[in-house]
Amino acid sequence: MLPNLKVENLSCVRSEKAIFKNLNFEVLPGQNIEIIGSNGSGKTTLLRTLLGLINKEEGIINWLDEDNNFNEYRTFDCFYQGHQMGIKNMLTVFENLKLTHNAKGMNEEDINKCLERVGLYKINEMASDLSVGQKKRISIARWLLKDFKIYFIDEPFSALDDPASDLIKEIINELNHKGSSFVITGHRSSNINATLIEI
Amino acid sequence: MLLQGTDLQILTQPLLRFDMRSSVLDWLGIILKRDLIIAFRRSSTYITPLVFFLIVITFFPLALGPQESLLSSLAPGVIWIAALLASLLAVESIFSEDFRDGSLDDFFVSLEPSFILVFAKVMIHWLITGLPILIASSLAAIILYLPLESFVPMILSLLLGTSFMSLLGALGAALSLGKSAILSAIIVLPFSIPTLLMGTSVVTFSLNNQDYSGFLMMMGAMLAIGIPLLCLLTVEALLLNYD
Numbered sequence: 297m298l299p300n301l302k303v304e305n306l307s308c309v310r311s312e313k314a315i316f317k318n319l320n321f322e323v324l325p326g327q328n329i330e331i332i333g334s335n336g337s338g339k340t341t342l343l344r345t346l347l348g349l350i351n352k353e354e355g356i357i358n359w360l361d362e363d364n365n366f367n368e369y370r371t372f373d374c375f376y377q378g379h380q381m382g383i384k385n386m387l388t389v390f391e392n393l394k395l396t397h398n399a400k401g402m403n404e405e406d407i408n409k410c411l412e413r414v415g416l417y418k419i420n421e422m423a424s425d426l427s428v429g430q431k432k433r434i435s436i437a438r439w440l441l442k443d444f445k446i447y448f449i450d451e452p453f454s455a456l457d458d459p460a461s462d463l464i465k466e467i468i469n470e471l472n473h474k475g476s477s478f479v480i481t482g483h484r485s486s487n488i489n490a491t492l493i494e495i
Numbered sequence: 496m497l498l499q500g501t502d503l504q505i506l507t508q509p510l511l512r513f514d515m516r517s518s519v520l521d522w523l524g525i526i527l528k529r530d531l532i533i534a535f536r537r538s539s540t541y542i543t544p545l546v547f548f549l550i551v552i553t554f555f556p557l558a559l560g561p562q563e564s565l566l567s568s569l570a571p572g573v574i575w576i577a578a579l580l581a582s583l584l585a586v587e588s589i590f591s592e593d594f595r596d597g598s599l600d601d602f603f604v605s606l607e608p609s610f611i612l613v614f615a616k617v618m619i620h621w622l623i624t625g626l627p628i629l630i631a632s633s634l635a636a637i638i639l640y641l642p643l644e645s646f647v648p649m650i651l652s653l654l655l656g657t658s659f660m661s662l663l664g665a666l667g668a669a670l671s672l673g674k675s676a677i678l679s680a681i682i683v684l685p686f687s688i689p690t691l692l693m694g695t696s697v698v699t700f701s702l703n704n705q706d707y708s709g710f711l712m713m714m715g716a717m718l719a720i721g722i723p724l725l726c727l728l729t730v731e732a733l734l735l736n737y738d
Contacts (some may be wrong), residue, residue: 344600344737347603347604348603349600349603349604349734349737350737350738351738370606371606372606373605373606374604375604376600376601376604377597378597378600379597380595380596380597380600381596381597382596382597382598382600382601383596384529384533384592384596384598386532386533386536386537387529387532387533391529391532395525395528395529395532396525396601397522397525397601397602397605397607398605399525400518400521400522400525401521448604
C-alpha cells in the first residue's frame with residue numbers, strides 16, 4: 297500500500313532557531329499520525345508546512361497522485377482545521393456548513409445528517425449563541441461533508457468534554473475504516489490508534 | 496443518533512470529476528452568498544461608509560454657504576474625495592475576519608483557485624461600499640448644485656473608480672493583515688491619486704462641456720489591467736502573512 301503523503305528530512309528554521317529537524321514519516325491510507333509537543337514546539341508550523349501554507353526550509357514533501365506517482369504538488373483535497381475553526385458568528389449552524397466550498401452540490405438533507413451526527417439539532421441557531429464546544433462540533437461536522445484522503449487537525453481534543461472527545465475518536469475511527477488518514481497535533485497522546493511523533 | 500453504513504457512505508462519497516468552470520462559478524457563488532449574508536446581518540458594514548460619504552458632502556454647503564457657483568465648481572473634487580475616503584473605511588475588513596477565524600487557511604488549503612477568492616472579496620467590498628456611494632452620489636450632486644448634464648459622467652467615473660479602489664483596497668488589506676486598521680488606508684491612498692485625478696477630470700470636463708471620454712477610457716483600461724494584476728498580487732500578499 298502506497299502512502300498518500302511521504303515526508304523526508306523535513307526541517308524548519310525560524311530566526312536562526314530550528315523549530316523541527318529531519319522529520320521523516322509517511323501517511324498511509326486509513327492510518328493516523330499524532331504529533332506531540334509542548335507549546336511553541338512547531339506543531340502548527342509543521343501542519344502548515346505540509347499543506348504549503350509555509351515554505352519549507354529543507355526536506356521533501358511528496359504527495360501521491362492518481363497515477364501512483366509522487367509529486368511535490370498535491371492533486372487531492374485535504375481537510376485542514378487550525379486553532380481557529382473558521383466558524384462565522386453571523387451565520388446559523390446550518391449556514392456554517394452549507395456556505396463552505398466542501399458542501400458544494402450537497403443538499404439540505406445531507407448537511408442536516410452531518411450536523412445530527414455530531415449532536416447539533418438546532419440548525420437555525422446563530423453560531424454567536426453557541427459555546428466553544430458547540431462551535432467545535434460544527435467544525436467536526438465539516439469533516440463529514442466530503443471524503444478527504446487526509447485530515448490535518450490542530451489540537452482537536454482541546455476545549456472538549458469527554459462525550460465530545462469520544463465522538464471525535466468514534467468519527468476518526470469510522471473515517472479510518474473508509475481509508476481516510478488523520479494527522480493531528482496535541483500536547484499529549486489522545487489514545488487514538490496513531491503513530492506518535494514527538495517534536 | 497449515529498450514522499451507519501450507507502448513510503455515512505452517501506455523506507462521504509468522493510466527488511466525481513466535475514466541470515472546472517461550473518466548479519469555479521459555484522465557489523464564487525458560495526463566497527458571495529456567505530459574505531453578503533454576513534454583511535447584511537451586520538448593517539454597519541454598508542451603512543458606515545454611506546453615512547460618512549453623505550456627512551462629508553453636507554459639511555461643504557454648511558461651511559462655505561449656499562453659493563451655487565462655488566459649490567458647483569467644487570463638486571467634482573468634493574464628491575470624489577468623499578467617495579475615495581468612504582470606500583477606504585471598510586478596506587481593513589476585506590480579509591481580516593477570515594484571517595482571524597481561520598477561514599482563509601481553509602481557502603488556501605483547498606484546491607480552488609485563490610484568485611477567485613480575492614475577486615469575490617473585491618466584488619463584495621464594492622457591493623457594500625462602492626454601490627451605496629454610487630447611489631448616494633446623485634443626492635450629493637443635488638446638494639452641491641452639480642448640473643444635471645454632469646450626472647452621467649459622474650456616475651460612470653465613480654463606477655469605474657470605486658471598482659478600482661476596491662481592487663487597490665484588497666491589496667492594501669492583504670499587506671496590512673493583522674496590523675493596524677489605518678495602515679491599509681495609508682498604503683492605498685498614494686496609489687489612488689491617478690484615479691482621483693482622472694475621476695475629478697471627467698466631472699470637471701463635463702461641467703465645461705469638454706470631451707471627457709479619454710479619461711473614462713483610461714479608467715476602464717486601469718480597471719481591466721487591475722483585475723488580473725491586482726488580484727494576483729493580493730494572493731501573493733496574503734500568502735506573505737503565513738511565512
